[in-house]
Amino acid sequence: MADALPQEALDQIFVQARSYNGYFDKPVLETDLHAIWDMMKWGPTSANQLPARLIWCVSQESKDKLAALSSGTNGDKIRKAPVTVIIGMDENFHEHLPELFPPADAKSWFDGNEALRKASAFRNSSLQGAYFIIAARALGFDTGPMSGFDNAAVDAAFFGDTPAVKSNFISTLGYGDPSTVHPRLPRPAFGKFNRID
Template sequence: MMAKLDDQALDTLFRSARTFNHYTDRPVDDATLHAIWDLLKWGPTSANQLPARIVWCTSPEAKDKLAACASGTNPDKIRAAPVTAIIGMDTEFHEHLPELFPHTDAKSWFDGNAELRQASAFRNSSLQGAYLILAARALGLDTGPMSGFDAGAVDKAFFADMPSVHANFITTLGYGDTASLHPRSPRPDFAKFNRIA
Protein backbone atom coordinates (compact mmCIF):
# COMPACT_ATOMS: atom_id res chain seq x y z
CA MET A 1 0.00 0.00 0.00
CA MET A 2 1.34 3.41 -0.98
CA ALA A 3 1.78 6.15 1.61
CA LYS A 4 -0.80 8.93 1.70
CA LEU A 5 0.54 12.30 0.54
CA ASP A 6 0.71 15.02 3.14
CA ASP A 7 -1.34 18.21 2.93
CA GLN A 8 1.52 20.24 1.47
CA ALA A 9 1.83 17.83 -1.46
CA LEU A 10 -1.94 17.76 -1.98
CA ASP A 11 -2.00 21.56 -1.97
CA THR A 12 0.77 21.66 -4.58
CA LEU A 13 -0.98 19.21 -6.88
CA PHE A 14 -4.60 20.25 -6.36
CA ARG A 15 -5.91 22.62 -3.70
CA SER A 16 -3.56 25.57 -4.18
CA ALA A 17 -2.74 24.96 -7.85
CA ARG A 18 -4.15 27.50 -10.29
CA THR A 19 -4.42 27.98 -14.04
CA PHE A 20 -1.96 30.68 -15.06
CA ASN A 21 -2.14 33.04 -18.02
CA HIS A 22 0.95 35.06 -17.05
CA TYR A 23 4.39 33.92 -15.95
CA THR A 24 7.52 35.42 -14.48
CA ASP A 25 10.67 35.78 -16.60
CA ARG A 26 12.27 32.74 -14.93
CA PRO A 27 13.18 30.28 -17.70
CA VAL A 28 12.33 26.59 -17.83
CA ASP A 29 15.31 24.52 -18.93
CA ASP A 30 15.29 21.42 -21.12
CA ALA A 31 16.28 19.24 -18.16
CA THR A 32 13.00 20.17 -16.46
CA LEU A 33 11.02 19.17 -19.56
CA HIS A 34 12.81 15.81 -19.52
CA ALA A 35 11.97 15.49 -15.82
CA ILE A 36 8.29 16.15 -16.54
CA TRP A 37 8.28 13.36 -19.13
CA ASP A 38 10.12 11.04 -16.77
CA LEU A 39 7.24 11.45 -14.31
CA LEU A 40 4.23 11.55 -16.60
CA LYS A 41 5.26 8.44 -18.55
CA TRP A 42 4.48 6.34 -15.44
CA GLY A 43 0.83 7.41 -15.38
CA PRO A 44 -1.48 4.56 -16.39
CA THR A 45 -3.00 4.32 -19.86
CA SER A 46 -5.10 1.50 -21.29
CA ALA A 47 -2.80 -1.40 -22.20
CA ASN A 48 0.15 0.98 -21.71
CA GLN A 49 -0.76 2.63 -25.02
CA LEU A 50 1.10 5.90 -24.35
CA PRO A 51 -0.43 7.62 -27.43
CA ALA A 52 0.64 11.17 -26.48
CA ARG A 53 3.22 12.82 -28.72
CA ILE A 54 4.41 16.08 -27.19
CA VAL A 55 6.02 19.08 -28.84
CA TRP A 56 7.59 21.48 -26.35
CA CYS A 57 7.60 24.96 -27.92
CA THR A 58 10.43 26.91 -26.31
CA SER A 59 11.91 28.98 -29.15
CA PRO A 60 10.35 32.25 -30.35
CA GLU A 61 9.93 30.66 -33.79
CA ALA A 62 7.99 27.67 -32.45
CA LYS A 63 5.86 29.88 -30.22
CA ASP A 64 5.05 32.21 -33.13
CA LYS A 65 4.11 29.25 -35.32
CA LEU A 66 1.79 27.91 -32.63
CA ALA A 67 0.38 31.33 -31.79
CA ALA A 68 -0.64 31.72 -35.44
CA CYS A 69 -2.92 28.69 -34.95
CA ALA A 70 -4.53 30.00 -31.75
CA SER A 71 -7.59 32.17 -31.18
CA GLY A 72 -8.72 34.93 -28.84
CA THR A 73 -6.11 35.97 -26.29
CA ASN A 74 -4.25 32.66 -26.56
CA PRO A 75 -1.61 33.86 -29.07
CA ASP A 76 -0.30 36.40 -26.55
CA LYS A 77 -0.29 33.77 -23.78
CA ILE A 78 1.67 31.34 -25.95
CA ARG A 79 4.28 33.93 -26.97
CA ALA A 80 4.78 35.15 -23.41
CA ALA A 81 5.02 31.78 -21.67
CA PRO A 82 8.44 30.18 -21.24
CA VAL A 83 7.10 26.93 -22.75
CA THR A 84 3.94 25.76 -24.44
CA ALA A 85 3.43 22.02 -24.81
CA ILE A 86 1.32 20.59 -27.62
CA ILE A 87 -0.18 17.30 -26.51
CA GLY A 88 -0.79 15.32 -29.66
CA MET A 89 -2.35 11.89 -30.03
CA ASP A 90 -1.02 9.16 -32.28
CA THR A 91 -3.86 7.17 -33.81
CA GLU A 92 -1.32 4.55 -34.88
CA PHE A 93 -0.20 4.00 -31.28
CA HIS A 94 -1.00 0.30 -31.63
CA GLU A 95 2.11 -0.19 -33.77
CA HIS A 96 4.16 0.25 -30.59
CA LEU A 97 2.15 -2.17 -28.45
CA PRO A 98 4.38 -5.20 -29.14
CA GLU A 99 7.09 -3.25 -27.28
CA LEU A 100 4.94 -1.41 -24.72
CA PHE A 101 2.50 -4.23 -23.86
CA PRO A 102 4.46 -7.36 -24.77
CA HIS A 103 2.67 -10.03 -22.74
CA THR A 104 -0.27 -10.33 -25.16
CA ASP A 105 -1.06 -9.44 -28.78
CA ALA A 106 -2.73 -6.11 -27.98
CA LYS A 107 -1.88 -4.72 -31.41
CA SER A 108 -4.44 -7.08 -32.97
CA TRP A 109 -7.20 -5.46 -30.87
CA PHE A 110 -6.79 -2.27 -32.90
CA ASP A 111 -5.71 -3.50 -36.34
CA GLY A 112 -8.28 -2.45 -38.94
CA ASN A 113 -10.38 -0.45 -36.48
CA ALA A 114 -9.63 3.25 -36.99
CA GLU A 115 -12.66 4.35 -34.94
CA LEU A 116 -11.49 2.42 -31.89
CA ARG A 117 -7.94 3.74 -32.27
CA GLN A 118 -9.21 7.34 -32.53
CA ALA A 119 -11.33 7.03 -29.39
CA SER A 120 -8.57 5.28 -27.45
CA ALA A 121 -5.87 7.72 -28.57
CA PHE A 122 -8.02 10.68 -27.55
CA ARG A 123 -8.93 9.24 -24.16
CA ASN A 124 -5.46 8.11 -23.22
CA SER A 125 -3.56 11.13 -24.55
CA SER A 126 -5.95 13.29 -22.52
CA LEU A 127 -4.95 11.28 -19.47
CA GLN A 128 -1.29 11.82 -20.33
CA GLY A 129 -1.88 15.54 -20.71
CA ALA A 130 -3.36 15.60 -17.23
CA TYR A 131 -0.36 13.67 -15.94
CA LEU A 132 1.85 16.31 -17.59
CA ILE A 133 0.08 19.05 -15.65
CA LEU A 134 0.45 17.17 -12.36
CA ALA A 135 4.10 16.37 -13.07
CA ALA A 136 4.82 20.02 -13.83
CA ARG A 137 3.13 21.08 -10.59
CA ALA A 138 5.07 18.44 -8.66
CA LEU A 139 8.28 19.95 -10.01
CA GLY A 140 7.33 23.48 -8.96
CA LEU A 141 5.92 24.80 -12.22
CA ASP A 142 2.53 26.25 -13.08
CA THR A 143 0.41 25.54 -16.14
CA GLY A 144 -2.28 27.07 -18.31
CA PRO A 145 -4.12 24.43 -20.36
CA MET A 146 -6.19 25.67 -23.29
CA SER A 147 -8.18 24.46 -26.25
CA GLY A 148 -8.67 27.69 -28.22
CA PHE A 149 -6.74 26.78 -31.35
CA ASP A 150 -7.23 25.38 -34.86
CA ALA A 151 -6.28 21.73 -34.47
CA GLY A 152 -5.92 21.19 -38.22
CA ALA A 153 -3.54 24.13 -38.47
CA VAL A 154 -1.50 22.80 -35.54
CA ASP A 155 -1.33 19.39 -37.22
CA LYS A 156 -0.01 20.98 -40.43
CA ALA A 157 2.47 23.17 -38.58
CA PHE A 158 3.86 20.59 -36.15
CA PHE A 159 2.86 17.08 -37.21
CA ALA A 160 3.06 17.20 -41.00
CA ASP A 161 5.82 14.56 -40.89
CA MET A 162 3.64 12.35 -38.65
CA PRO A 163 0.22 12.12 -40.36
CA SER A 164 -1.20 9.79 -37.72
CA VAL A 165 -0.63 12.40 -34.98
CA HIS A 166 -3.28 15.03 -34.25
CA ALA A 167 -3.39 17.85 -31.69
CA ASN A 168 -5.47 17.18 -28.59
CA PHE A 169 -4.83 20.24 -26.41
CA ILE A 170 -2.06 22.64 -25.45
CA THR A 171 -0.78 24.03 -22.19
CA THR A 172 1.60 26.79 -21.23
CA LEU A 173 4.19 26.10 -18.56
CA GLY A 174 6.39 28.27 -16.40
CA TYR A 175 6.62 29.93 -13.02
CA GLY A 176 3.31 31.69 -12.57
CA ASP A 177 2.92 35.38 -11.82
CA THR A 178 0.61 35.19 -8.81
CA ALA A 179 -0.18 38.92 -9.02
CA SER A 180 -2.06 38.22 -12.26
CA LEU A 181 -4.51 35.73 -10.76
CA HIS A 182 -8.24 36.37 -10.54
CA PRO A 183 -10.19 35.11 -7.52
CA ARG A 184 -10.59 31.37 -7.69
CA SER A 185 -13.73 30.03 -9.37
CA PRO A 186 -16.06 27.84 -7.30
CA ARG A 187 -15.63 24.11 -6.85
CA PRO A 188 -18.82 22.33 -5.78
CA ASP A 189 -19.27 19.82 -3.00
CA PHE A 190 -19.51 16.11 -3.76
CA ALA A 191 -23.31 15.99 -3.88
CA LYS A 192 -23.66 18.42 -6.79
CA PHE A 193 -22.02 16.29 -9.49
CA ASN A 194 -21.58 12.86 -7.90
CA ARG A 195 -23.58 9.89 -6.79
CA ILE A 196 -22.56 6.58 -5.32
CA ALA A 197 -24.48 3.71 -6.91
Protein backbone atom coordinates in the same frame (compact mmCIF):
# COMPACT_ATOMS: atom_id res chain seq x y z
CA MET B 1 0.36 0.50 0.56
CA ALA B 2 1.67 4.06 0.40
CA ASP B 3 0.89 6.76 2.95
CA ALA B 4 -1.25 9.73 1.98
CA LEU B 5 0.70 12.75 0.75
CA PRO B 6 1.00 15.61 3.22
CA GLN B 7 -1.49 18.44 2.84
CA GLU B 8 1.28 20.73 1.59
CA ALA B 9 1.84 18.45 -1.40
CA LEU B 10 -1.90 18.13 -2.08
CA ASP B 11 -2.19 21.92 -1.97
CA GLN B 12 0.66 22.28 -4.49
CA ILE B 13 -0.79 19.76 -6.92
CA PHE B 14 -4.53 20.38 -6.52
CA VAL B 15 -6.06 22.59 -3.83
CA GLN B 16 -4.02 25.78 -4.23
CA ALA B 17 -2.76 25.15 -7.78
CA ARG B 18 -4.06 27.46 -10.48
CA SER B 19 -4.09 27.81 -14.26
CA TYR B 20 -1.76 30.68 -15.08
CA ASN B 21 -2.16 33.30 -17.79
CA GLY B 22 1.35 34.69 -17.36
CA TYR B 23 4.74 33.79 -15.96
CA PHE B 24 7.77 35.33 -14.33
CA ASP B 25 10.79 35.89 -16.55
CA LYS B 26 12.55 32.77 -15.31
CA PRO B 27 13.75 30.13 -17.76
CA VAL B 28 12.56 26.54 -17.94
CA LEU B 29 15.53 24.36 -18.86
CA GLU B 30 15.57 21.42 -21.25
CA THR B 31 16.49 19.22 -18.28
CA ASP B 32 13.24 20.37 -16.65
CA LEU B 33 11.25 19.18 -19.67
CA HIS B 34 12.94 15.79 -19.45
CA ALA B 35 12.16 15.64 -15.73
CA ILE B 36 8.47 16.35 -16.38
CA TRP B 37 8.31 13.62 -19.03
CA ASP B 38 10.18 11.18 -16.80
CA MET B 39 7.50 11.73 -14.15
CA MET B 40 4.37 11.84 -16.31
CA LYS B 41 5.26 8.73 -18.34
CA TRP B 42 4.48 6.55 -15.31
CA GLY B 43 0.81 7.53 -15.27
CA PRO B 44 -1.43 4.62 -16.32
CA THR B 45 -3.01 4.33 -19.74
CA SER B 46 -5.13 1.52 -21.12
CA ALA B 47 -2.87 -1.40 -22.08
CA ASN B 48 0.09 0.99 -21.67
CA GLN B 49 -0.90 2.67 -24.94
CA LEU B 50 1.00 5.92 -24.25
CA PRO B 51 -0.44 7.65 -27.35
CA ALA B 52 0.59 11.18 -26.34
CA ARG B 53 3.18 12.87 -28.55
CA LEU B 54 4.56 16.11 -27.15
CA ILE B 55 6.10 19.06 -28.92
CA TRP B 56 7.77 21.47 -26.53
CA CYS B 57 7.74 24.94 -28.10
CA VAL B 58 10.78 26.61 -26.56
CA SER B 59 12.13 28.89 -29.29
CA GLN B 60 10.39 32.19 -29.95
CA GLU B 61 9.95 31.13 -33.57
CA SER B 62 8.08 28.00 -32.53
CA LYS B 63 5.91 29.87 -30.02
CA ASP B 64 5.10 32.57 -32.59
CA LYS B 65 4.08 29.91 -35.11
CA LEU B 66 1.76 28.28 -32.60
CA ALA B 67 0.42 31.61 -31.35
CA ALA B 68 -0.60 32.57 -34.89
CA LEU B 69 -2.85 29.50 -34.99
CA SER B 70 -4.53 30.29 -31.67
CA SER B 71 -7.63 32.31 -30.90
CA GLY B 72 -8.45 35.21 -28.63
CA THR B 73 -5.89 36.01 -25.96
CA ASN B 74 -4.24 32.59 -26.21
CA GLY B 75 -1.71 33.80 -28.75
CA ASP B 76 -0.29 36.39 -26.39
CA LYS B 77 -0.10 33.85 -23.56
CA ILE B 78 1.80 31.43 -25.80
CA ARG B 79 4.25 34.05 -27.04
CA LYS B 80 5.14 35.25 -23.53
CA ALA B 81 5.35 31.86 -21.77
CA PRO B 82 8.79 30.30 -21.28
CA VAL B 83 7.50 27.07 -22.87
CA THR B 84 4.28 25.91 -24.50
CA VAL B 85 3.69 22.22 -25.03
CA ILE B 86 1.41 20.70 -27.65
CA ILE B 87 -0.16 17.49 -26.33
CA GLY B 88 -0.70 15.42 -29.45
CA MET B 89 -2.11 11.93 -29.92
CA ASP B 90 -0.84 9.21 -32.20
CA GLU B 91 -3.81 7.42 -33.75
CA ASN B 92 -1.43 4.65 -34.81
CA PHE B 93 -0.20 4.09 -31.25
CA HIS B 94 -1.04 0.40 -31.64
CA GLU B 95 2.06 -0.11 -33.77
CA HIS B 96 4.13 0.27 -30.58
CA LEU B 97 2.07 -2.11 -28.44
CA PRO B 98 4.24 -5.19 -29.07
CA GLU B 99 7.00 -3.31 -27.23
CA LEU B 100 4.85 -1.42 -24.72
CA PHE B 101 2.38 -4.19 -23.82
CA PRO B 102 4.07 -7.57 -24.35
CA PRO B 103 1.70 -9.59 -22.09
CA ALA B 104 -0.87 -9.80 -24.93
CA ASP B 105 -1.24 -9.30 -28.65
CA ALA B 106 -2.80 -5.89 -28.01
CA LYS B 107 -1.90 -4.59 -31.46
CA SER B 108 -4.42 -6.97 -32.99
CA TRP B 109 -7.21 -5.38 -30.94
CA PHE B 110 -6.78 -2.18 -32.95
CA ASP B 111 -5.69 -3.42 -36.39
CA GLY B 112 -8.32 -2.43 -38.94
CA ASN B 113 -10.42 -0.51 -36.40
CA GLU B 114 -9.70 3.15 -36.94
CA ALA B 115 -12.67 4.34 -34.86
CA LEU B 116 -11.43 2.42 -31.81
CA ARG B 117 -7.90 3.74 -32.30
CA LYS B 118 -9.11 7.35 -32.49
CA ALA B 119 -11.28 7.00 -29.38
CA SER B 120 -8.48 5.31 -27.45
CA ALA B 121 -5.86 7.82 -28.58
CA PHE B 122 -8.04 10.75 -27.50
CA ARG B 123 -8.98 9.23 -24.15
CA ASN B 124 -5.50 8.12 -23.17
CA SER B 125 -3.63 11.19 -24.47
CA SER B 126 -6.05 13.30 -22.43
CA LEU B 127 -5.05 11.25 -19.40
CA GLN B 128 -1.41 11.83 -20.23
CA GLY B 129 -2.07 15.54 -20.58
CA ALA B 130 -3.48 15.53 -17.06
CA TYR B 131 -0.40 13.65 -15.87
CA PHE B 132 1.70 16.39 -17.50
CA ILE B 133 -0.09 19.01 -15.39
CA ILE B 134 0.30 16.99 -12.20
CA ALA B 135 3.97 16.21 -12.89
CA ALA B 136 4.75 19.85 -13.69
CA ARG B 137 3.07 21.04 -10.50
CA ALA B 138 4.76 18.34 -8.43
CA LEU B 139 8.14 19.50 -9.74
CA GLY B 140 7.47 23.15 -8.89
CA PHE B 141 6.18 24.50 -12.21
CA ASP B 142 2.88 26.05 -13.21
CA THR B 143 0.75 25.43 -16.27
CA GLY B 144 -1.93 27.10 -18.35
CA PRO B 145 -3.83 24.40 -20.28
CA MET B 146 -6.06 25.65 -23.08
CA SER B 147 -8.15 24.86 -26.10
CA GLY B 148 -8.82 27.75 -28.44
CA PHE B 149 -6.62 26.97 -31.42
CA ASP B 150 -7.04 25.66 -34.95
CA ASN B 151 -6.41 21.93 -34.56
CA ALA B 152 -6.12 21.23 -38.28
CA ALA B 153 -3.67 24.09 -38.78
CA VAL B 154 -1.59 23.04 -35.76
CA ASP B 155 -1.55 19.47 -37.04
CA ALA B 156 -0.31 20.62 -40.44
CA ALA B 157 2.29 22.99 -38.99
CA PHE B 158 3.69 20.76 -36.26
CA PHE B 159 2.74 17.16 -37.10
CA GLY B 160 2.77 17.39 -40.88
CA ASP B 161 5.43 14.69 -41.23
CA THR B 162 3.40 12.30 -39.06
CA PRO B 163 -0.21 12.57 -40.28
CA ALA B 164 -1.46 9.96 -37.79
CA VAL B 165 -0.63 12.38 -34.96
CA LYS B 166 -3.29 14.96 -34.14
CA SER B 167 -3.29 17.76 -31.57
CA ASN B 168 -5.39 17.32 -28.43
CA PHE B 169 -4.72 20.44 -26.35
CA ILE B 170 -1.91 22.84 -25.51
CA SER B 171 -0.51 24.23 -22.28
CA THR B 172 1.87 26.95 -21.29
CA LEU B 173 4.54 26.12 -18.72
CA GLY B 174 6.73 28.15 -16.40
CA TYR B 175 6.85 29.82 -13.02
CA GLY B 176 3.42 31.39 -12.69
CA ASP B 177 2.84 35.04 -11.88
CA PRO B 178 0.00 35.08 -9.30
CA SER B 179 -1.22 38.45 -10.58
CA THR B 180 -2.33 36.72 -13.82
CA VAL B 181 -4.83 34.23 -12.35
CA HIS B 182 -8.58 34.75 -12.15
CA PRO B 183 -10.38 34.59 -8.82
CA ARG B 184 -10.90 31.01 -7.67
CA LEU B 185 -13.93 29.55 -9.41
CA PRO B 186 -16.40 27.31 -7.57
CA ARG B 187 -15.99 23.57 -7.18
CA PRO B 188 -19.14 21.67 -6.20
CA ALA B 189 -19.47 19.54 -3.09
CA PHE B 190 -19.38 15.76 -3.48
CA GLY B 191 -23.14 15.29 -3.65
CA LYS B 192 -23.74 17.56 -6.64
CA PHE B 193 -22.11 15.43 -9.34
CA ASN B 194 -21.53 12.14 -7.53
CA ARG B 195 -23.72 9.23 -6.57
CA ILE B 196 -22.81 6.18 -4.56
CA ASP B 197 -24.79 3.10 -5.58
